[in-house]
Amino acid sequence: MHEDALKLHDLWRKDLARDKLLEESRGLKARIADRTAAVEDATKKLSSATDNLARLKGKERDANRKAETYTKRRDTAQRSIDQGLATDYEAAEGQVRQCSEILDEVETQQLELMEAVESGTETLERCTMTLALNKSQVIAAQKAYDDRYPSLKKDFDAATQIRDSARADIWKDLVQRYDELRKKRRPAFADIRNDSCTGCNVKVNATDLSTHRRAAELVTCRQCGRLLGEFL
Ligand SMILES: [Zn+2]
Numbered sequence: 001m002h003e004d005a006l007k008l009h010d011l012w013r014k015d016l017a018r019d020k021l022l023e024e025s026r027g028l029k030a031r032i033a034d035r036t037a038a039v040e041d042a043t044k045k046l047s048s049a050t051d052n053l054a055r056l057k058g059k060e061r062d063a064n065r066k067a068e069t070y071t072k073r074r075d076t077a078q079r080s081i082d083q084g085l086a087t088d089y090e091a092a093e094g095q096v097r098q099c100s101e102i103l104d105e106v107e108t109q110q111l112e113l114m115e116a117v118e119s120g121t122e123t124l125e126r127c128t129m130t131l132a133l134n135k136s137q138v139i140a141a142q143k144a145y146d147d148r149y150p151s152l153k154k155d156f157d158a159a160t161q162i163r164d165s166a167r168a169d170i171w172k173d174l175v176q177r178y179d180e181l182r183k184k185r186r187p188a189f190a191d192i193r194n195d196s197c198t199g200c201n202v203k204v205n206a207t208d209l210s211t212h213r214r215a216a217e218l219v220t221c222r223q224c225g226r227l228l229g230e231f232l
Contacts, residue, residue: 002212002215002216002217002218002219002229003215004170004171004174004217004218005218005219005227005228005229006229007166007169007170008170008174008178008188008189008218008227009189009227009229010166011163011166011167011170011175011178012178012182012187012188012189014159014162014163014166015163015182016187017159017162017163018156018159018160018162018163021152021155021156021159022156024148024152025149025152025156028141028144028145028148028152029145031141031144031145032138032141032142032145034141035134035137035138035141036138038134038137038138039131039134039135039138042127042130042131042134043131045127045130045131046124046127046128046130046131049120049123049124049127050124052120052123053117053120053121053123053124056113056116056117056120057117059113060110060113060114060117063106063109063110063113064110066102066106067103067106067107067110070099070102070103070106071099071103073095073099074095074096074099074100074103077092077093077095077096077099078096080092081093081096174218178227181225181226181227184225187226188226188227189226189227189228189229190221190224190226190227190228191228191229191230192204192209192212192228192229192230195209197221197223197224197226197228199221199224199226200221200223200224200226202221202222202223202224204219204221204222204228205222208222208228212228212229
């Protein structure tokens with residue numbers, strides 16, 4: 001294999017080591033961002049669950065008041081009938097009937113509201129728990145980042161230095177070509193196996209194979225552009 005290929009491959013391994021640290025840092029930050037977004041989401045849901053429950057409880061109070069009012073009205077009318085005090089007997093009976101009908105309706109509403117309040121309370125509890133969990137996850141994610149950051153930074157700086165000195169040791173045009181390849185595809189290298197590029201599976205032509213075997217110069221796959229060698 002050509003000397004340049006070996007150097008580039010060495011650079012590539014150093015870049016990968018550095019990338020891995022970068023990935024790790026990004027992953028830790030992404031976890032914080034993800035959990036922070038979850039807290040925001042859970043806060044909104046909790047707020048809407050709180051509003052919903054308050055609204056249901058308000059309706060429940062209204063229904064209870066209505067029931068109280070019509071119960072009183074019905075009982076008063078009934079009493080006036082029972083005690084023979086009703087001035088208009090038929091009107092009093094009509095009122096008892098009307099109040100009873102309304103009370104039937106209100107009772108149905110009360111039952112429905114009771115169920116809704118119960119379910120609203122459960123939702124509120126669930127939202128409260130989710131929010132607490134998400135908040136603790138943000139703290140844990142931040143701690144994981146803070147704990148890892150000093151050594152990660154140190155490792156990354158060291159990896160950058162090692163990578164940079166490897167770059168400085170390679171002909172500039174070649175580094176540029178390598179950079180372009182890295183930008184386009186990962187990895188920038190492929191093996192030659194059964195006379196084919198392992199990156200794209202296309203046969204490497206006889207001239208290139210011969211150049212490669214003689215280590216005369218660095219060979220690039222004519223199909224995918226990867227740098228070829230027995231690297232992997
Ligand atoms: Zn290829």
